[in-house]
Every structure is written in structure tokens, then in C-alpha cells.
Amino acid sequence: MRVVGPVSGVLILAMMVGGVSGFASAAANMPAEGAVYVHATGSNGPAGTIIITGAIGDYGKTLSIDRNGKTDTNGNYVRITLRHGTFEVNSTTLNAKANHAQPTFNRATCSFRFTATGPVTLFNGTGLYQGIKGKVVITISYGGVGSLYKSGPHKGKCNMSNNAPLAAQYASITGPGTVSFG
Numbered sequence: 001m002r003v004v005g006p007v008s009g010v011l012i013l014a015m016m017v018g019g020v021s022g023f024a025s026a027a028a029n030m031p032a033e034g035a036v037y038v039h040a041t042g043s044n045g046p047a048g049t050i051i052i053t054g055a056i057g058d059y060g061k062t063l064s065i066d067r068n069g070k071t072d073t074n075g076n077y078v079r080i081t082l083r084h085g086t087f088e089v090n091s092t093t094l095n096a097k098a099n100h101a102q103p104t105f106n107r108a109t110c111s112f113r114f115t116a117t118g119p120v121t122l123f124n125g126t127g128l129y130q131g132i133k134g135k136v137v138i139t140i141s142y143g144g145v146g147s148l149y150k151s152g153p154h155k156g157k158c159n160m161s162n163n164a165p166l167a168a169q170y171a172s173i174t175g176p177g178t179v180s181f182g
Contacts, residue, residue: 031055031056031058031084031128031129031179031181032055032181033055033178033179033180035054035055035177035178036052036053036054036134036177036178036179037052037053037054037174037175037176037177038051038052038136038138038173038174038175038176039051039052039053039174040172040174041171041172042140042142042170042171042172042173043171044166044169045073046063046064046065046071046072047061047062047063048061048062049061049062050062050080050082052082055178056082056179058082058084058128059082059083060080060081060082060083062079063078063079064077065077065078065079076090076092076095077089077091077092078091078120082129084127084128084129085125085126085127085128085129085130086126086129087122087123087125087126087132088122088123088124089120089121089122090120090121091118093118093119093120094116094117094119094120094138095118097116097117097118098114098116098118098140101115101116102114107158109145110145110146110148110167111143111144111145111146112143112146113142113143113144114141114142115139115140115141115142116139116140117137117138117175118137119135119136119137119138120135120136120138121133121134121135122134122135122177122179129181130181131181131182132180133179133181133182134177134178134180135177135178136175136176136177137175137176137177138173138175139174141172141174142169142171143169143170143171144167144168144169144170145166145168146159146160146167147159147164147165147166147167
């Protein structure tokens with residue numbers, strides 16, 4: 001069957017656009033050297049979620065690990081597992097700054113907040129992120145509401161002990177950086 005006239009032009013245009021957009025989306029997934037911006041959420045455990053924009057456009061999960069790659073809620077390293085590969089982050093310097101951050105605390109509402117900023121380095125990539133190198137300056141913004149004593153002489157007051165459970169918490173982990181591959 002022969003297609004002529006405006007219909008054939010529409011079909012050719014549709015095939016071209018479909019082919020180009022398919023190629024463009026495949027190319028868009030390929031990381032390139034350049035600027036990135038990290039958006040992640042913390043949690044009260046070792047895992048979290050992450051989105052990276054810019055030279056890397058991908059999303060996935062984070063896992064706090066120790067230097068040997070074992071899950072560790074207080075680890076100084078993070079394994080990033082994205083849709084197109086993985087890499088690791090050395091967050092030793094950032095964690096040291098966060099551990100020394102002075103929180104702002106409100107005893108009347110049993111709420112607190114703190115921020116900490118420090119560099120992290122990226123390494124050990126797989127998949128599309130093989131050969132990744134880079135630095136990102138991360139800012140952690142953390143807020144929470146502590147629990148109250150339920151009984152005893154301090155009933156209704158803020159429980160400030162280190163092992164007291166939090167009623168609610170939120171951590172925002174963001175920052176700019178640059179990456180290269182090779």
C-alpha cells in the first residue's frame with residue numbers, strides 16, 4: 001500500500017520524532033563530566049532515598065556502610081544505588097562536622113534543629129558510573145521533636161536523655177558538586 005500526501009509526511013515526521021526522542025532519552029541517561037546537585041532524605045536507620053540532578057540525572061537509594069562495605073547506621077561511607085549503577089561516598093569529614101554541630105533546642109516544645117556542611121568524595125562506581133570521581137559539598141538540615149516523660153516527677157517535660165525516642169524527625173541532605181568519569 002502506498003501512502004501519499006499529508007499522511008505520509010505525518011508518518012515520516014512521527015517516525016523521525018520517535019527515533020530522535022528515543023535516541024535523546026538514551027543519551028540523556030549517559031552521565032557526563034560536570035555539575036551535579038544532590039537531594040536526599042535521611043532516616044532513623046541506615047537507608048534513605050536520593051535524587052541527583054545535572055550531569056547525573058538519576059534516583060535511587062542510599063545505605064550507610066562502614067569502610068568495609070557492611071551496613072552501619074553510623075558508618076562514614078554511603079553506598080548509592082541508582083537505576084543505572086552504583087557508587088560510594090566517603091562522608092568522614094561531613095560526619096565529623098555533623099557530630100560537632102551545636103543544635104538549637106527549645107525546651108518548651110521539646111524541639112530541636114541543626115545544620116552541618118562539609119565535603120564528601122565519590123568513588124568506586126559501577127554501571128554508568130564506572131570510574132566516577134568527584135566532590136559534593138553537602139548540607140545536612142536536621143529537625144526533630146523529642147518525647148515527653150509519661151510518668152514520674154518529670155511527667156510532661158521533655159525527655160532529654162540520649163536513649164529517649166523521638167516523636168518525629170526529618171533530615172534534608174542537599175548540595176552541589178562536580179563529577180568526572182574515567
